Amino acid sequence: MQSNMRINEELLNQEIIWYDKDKALDFSNFIKNKKFNNQIKKKIYVIRNYTCEPIFDLVSSQFKFSNYSLDLKFGKFDRLLKDLSEVDRYKECDAIIISVDYFRFLRIEEKNLDNFKKFLKLFKVNLIQASQSFLKPIIIQSVCIEKKQTLIQKKYVSKTYKFLKEISKITNIQICEELTFKKIYDKRNWDIAGLPYNHESLKIIASNFSKKLYENIAKPIKVIATDLDNTLWSGVAGDEKIKFKTKTVNFEEYHKALMSLKKKGYLLTIVSKNNINTVKDVFKINKFRFLKLSDFILIKANWRPKSENLKEIAKELNVGEDSIVFIDDSKHERYEVLKNANKIRVFPFVEKKFVNIVEQFPEFQKSVNLAEDKKKTKMYLDQFKRTKAKSKTKNFNEYLKLLDQKIKLKKNSISTLDRSAQMETKINQFNMTLARYSYNEVNKFVKDKNKTSYLFKVEDKFGDNGYVCSVLVERIKNECYLRSFLMSCRVIERDVEYNVLNFILKDQFKKYKVEKIIAKVKKGERNIDFILFYEKFGFIKQNYDTYIFKKDTIIKKFNKIKIIL
Amino acid sequence: MKQIEKNLKIILGKFLNIDPKKINSKTNTTNNSNWDSLVNLNILIEVEKKFKIRFTKKEINELNSYTNYIKYINKKYAKLKK
DSSP: OGGGOSSOHHHHHHHHHHTSGGGHHHHHHHHHTOOOSSOEEEEEEEEESSOOHHHHHHHHHHHHHTTEEEEEEEOOGGGHHHHHHTGGGGTTSSEEEEEEEHHHHHHHTTTOHHHHHHHHHHHHHHHHHHHHHOOSOEEEEEEOOOSOOOHHHHHHHHHHHHHHHHHHHHSSEEEOOOOOSSOOBOHHHHHHHSOOBOTTTHHHHHHHHHHHHHHHHSOOOOEEEEOOBTTTBBSOTTTSOOBSBOSSOBHHHHHHHHHHHHHHTOEEEEEEESOHHHHHHHHHHSOOSSOOGGGEEEEEEESSOHHHHHHHHHHHHTOOGGGEEEEESOHHHHHHHHHHSTTSEEEEOOTTTHHHHHHHOGGGOOOOOOHHHHTHHHHHHHHHHHHHHHHHSSSHHHHHHHHOOEEEEEESOSTTHHHHHHHHHHOOSEESSOOOOOHHHHHHHHHOTTEEEEEEEEEETTEEEEEEEEEEEEEETTEEEEEEEEEOGGGTTTTHHHHHHHHHHHHHHHHSOOOEEEEEOOOOSSOGGGTTHHHHHTOEEEETTEEEEETTOOOOOOOOOEEEO | OHHHHHHHHHHHHHHHTSOGGGOOTTOBSTTOTTOOHHHHHHHHHHHHHHHTOOOOHHHHHHOOBHHHHHHHHHHHHHHHHO
8 A cells, every 4th residue: 555655744844835836846856866666757858058957956846746747858969950840759758848048049159140140040940840741739948048039049049939929829839937036047157057047036936837737748637625614714613713814824715716727617615524514604703805615515524534525526526536725734644545535636735835836826727717617616526417307307318308408500610729629638537549639730620621520519408518529620521530539528428429310411412412431449548438429420440450331321310419500 | 163064964965865973074966866966956056045146157067076066155255245
């Protein structure tokens, strides 16, 4: 048991140090040489032209906490452009990080402006090529270490920044936030080891990288579970009078932080050793300025072990245990959860510092704030009502009748392109091809004559499920290929998939005069349950991964749902 | 004086991955393969933080052995006392 644990007691004692700004480096050294079992491995290649190892030491120790072990490989200083042109070699990697100092080149090439221009031009060209041949995320952070820039140099650098911003909108290239605070560079460190930053700023730069990296390679956190006593307020509810403000801590700051997380799309829940009525009373009697009891979608106030409660939350909300964050002030409770539910990410509630934690830790960062994300809490509540209704109905058909579903279609729509692209990266379960098209590629499906993009929205009696199904097809001569077919697990087992597929087949046969429809399936770790979907529908198996459907093939019987254009 | 030596040995041991007790006046960059420029930077950062001093660029160029570290830390402290 001990060896399988993610974090042991020794580490838990040391963990608090991490949240102290000045001691982060100490902790990073402590954790660096520790070995953890069962961590998810991610390969990352760093293309760079300055020393960034100290930064990535911090990044990888931050990831060790989150149960990921990073396998980092660094390119050589003078091979930046060459590395960029050979990204094919790093296809195995989960992400590429580019860390570039524009002026390093200038220094090597004797302050020659022409060479500088050439470098920037080559850099841009190679970057575009790299983004086309390496389909996984490319994260770029650029710095300008030279302070004494001439006006022309400044112009070129700002042009490059602009260029990066523009291509990041249409490709898999992502830009790390620019650092705006003043004192980050250190000439002395630069001269002795090629590290441009001073050591005070290393942690902030590292957390900047972690945020971007986490967003791209890690499984996103969806649920935040918080303790109550001495976390949401000071004192023990039921035994003594509780306070929001003590001499040292203002708990309302924490309330505000939680609310801002809720707005970002995280689901808030309570896990506390308390009586449910006491909790309700506290929220009734005390005036919470920033939080209401209704902001929490699930409340687990009982005397059972917290790990059990957290596992229950995972089940009820239909999320993985690894997408839950648990915050508690008590070391013993944290230890209990780590021991018995070791996939759950546990944070200590560190007085005064919690707001810093929210700012710094990648788990709490979501950059994309689509309308879809914001509505999430309501959607999960609707889902509750659905599961309740399902348990009351006698059989499946009755349940479907009760739901009264409607499907709305957006065909080749540019306004919903964001959502289609987001689904490509997010959905793992009902994903038939695991193709993972980028924003750029989905865009092609929308615009090309021989390609079509379908996006379906499902509404029912209990509410709107949002856009939940995306299908991308390509026509070559008389044949139509289903390049991507994916659906959110929210609406699985409600016959939506059969209706959608039926609609697409009819549309393709009638409108585009196709004769054959060909579907390919790629087996992954998590889509195994749905591999037989095409066969169940009526497709005929051609070989191990290809299915064919002709005009006259007989299809499976299913409950018809209205599809509105 | 002894405290300085003890603390320095702990720091060096941590970054060079060796037992602090094995560090002596002969430990330097040439006979220790772990001690490269990057490790030296880490040692430097740690030493500066621990002893609350800051080395100049010239001094850093000479910080390539245990004895030199001791020498320059003492120099800094002597200056502070003045």
